[in-house]
Amino acid sequence: MSERDLDALLEDCTQCGLCREVCIVEALGAHSITSLLCGEEQYSSWLCSSCWRCQEVCPQGVDIHAIIMEMRREEEPPPGHEANLVNVLRSGYALPVDSGVNSSRILHSLEPVQLIPAKWLEILLQGREGGKTRG
Amino acid sequence: MQRMALFPGCLVLQRMPQYEKATKRVLTELDVHLENIPHAACCGAPLESFTDRWLHLAAYNLALAERLGRDILTLCGNCTNTLLRAKAALDEPSLRSEVNETLDEIGLRFEGRTTVKHLVELFTGHVEDLREKVTGELSVRVAVTHPCQALRPHEISSFDDPLEPRAMRRIVELTGAEVVDYDAEFDCCGSTLYLADEGLGLEAGRRKLASAAQADVLVDACGNCQLLLERFRPGMGTSAATGRMVVLTLPQVLGLAMGIDPGELGVGPASARELSRRSS
Structure with missing residues (x-):
């Protein structure tokens, strides 16, 4: 993301700090995007519980989620997130759905999972902008 | 009869058939x-986090x-949030048209006719039916943890208070x-955080469980919450009290109060025994 794009998203932020006050990551002693919003340099856009509380309390209506998503595309992803991405690209689900999963489902009287056809997944995720998908 | 399409999401499909079964x-x-x-x-x-193709x-x-x-x-809260935001984003004509071009290649079309409801919202619309069906009183103390992502942002979800549900x-x-x-009732469980930093995620869960230690049962309504607070509990170094707390999903608790056999709700024998001990 260019500095101009980030500036546009941050335009209405007054650095009041309410987002940081309600952030679980900050309460645990680590630094989330809310530290960036408060002018700090030490933070990670990946340290987020996706609870949306920061955005909900923001009196200025800053789209903090959009900032996180934009920043993440420029920061190195943690292995857990990368693994989920690879799984979605392979099978359509973030966690592997194999025969063991279906056996367990049958034991619980649930129908087996019918995965998305590989060709459909390719169309949905590659399309004309295939280069945008990392992983 | 009301018919709905169930969207269990990756976590429930792969790791917790019990939640789907009880639902x-x-x-x-x-x-x-x-x-x-x-x-x-x-x-x-x-x-x-990687591409706009999520939409x-x-x-x-x-x-x-x-x-x-x-x-x-x-x-799950996360699926609810994502599907609701996608539906709202697709109100924008050019985006909808772009997505429909892709969907057309596989014979599908998005018109925006389907609504997305989280289980808590559905139950909320059936409170009177539930009242009739509950046959026995559960004499236990319950701590509730809310599916935070299903409640926020308020622009897409309006069935409950977004900050104090x-x-x-x-x-x-x-x-x-x-x-x-x-x-810690309104705090996130930490499950999504676990993906980025296991230690932080487990610490968030430990704090939540410790804060709720007075309860016999912790009830959640999200695959993410259930995964962290129940399955990953052994990694938290919890105290004996929170370690014994029974962590169940909302339909499991409702089902037990309806007199449904624990086995039909995916409630394991150890949890059923602990519940019985605590309610006696």
Whole structure:
């Protein structure tokens, strides 16, 4: 993301700090995007519980989620997130759905999972902008 | 009979058939019939950090349900949030047109006719039916943890207060259980954080469980919460009290209060025994 794009998203932020006050990551002693919003340099856009509380309390209506998503595309992803991405690209689900999963489902009287056809997944995720998908 | 398309999401499909089983069993009592969506895929949430194509995957799932002529029922906060945001984003004509060009290649179309409801919202609309079906009083103390992502942002979800939700509490109160207050009630469980930093995620979960230690049962309504607070509990170094607390999903608790056999709700023998001991 260019500095101009980030500036546009941050335009209405007054650095009041309410987002940081309600952030679980900050309460645990680590630094989330809310530290960036408060002018700090030490933070990670990946340290987020996706609870949306920061955005909900923001009196200025800053789209903090959009900032996180934009920043993440420029920061190195943690292995857990990368693994989920690879799984979605392979099978359509973030966690592997194999025969063991279906056996367990049958034991619980649930129908087996019918995965998305590989060709459909390719169309949905590659399309004309295939280069945008990392992983 | 009300028919809905169930969207369990990756976590529930892969790791907790018990939650899906209990949901289906309890909703049968309310005359709501659930059918899984053939060929459904991930809601799109794990893609959003990497590519805008997440929207295409979300739209695909919405279009599948639309073709079935069903509204979607979700069990996870994250799926709910993602599908609802996708639906709202697709109100924008040029984006909808772009997505529909892709969907057209696989014979689908998104028209925005399908609504997405989280299980707590569905139960909220059936409070009177639930009251009739609950046969026994659960004499236990229950701490409730809310599916935070299903409640926020308020622009896409309006069935409960986004910051101090009450809907789950009102549903659990129908069972006769005492719903207790605790400091971390409105805090996130930490499950999504676990993906980025295991230690931080487990610490968030440990704090939540420790804060709720006065309760016999912790009730959640999200695959993410259940995964962290129940499955990953051994990694938290919890105290003996919180370590014994029974962690159940909302339909499991409702089902027990309806007198349904624990086995039909995916409630294991150890949890059933602990519940019985605590309620006696």
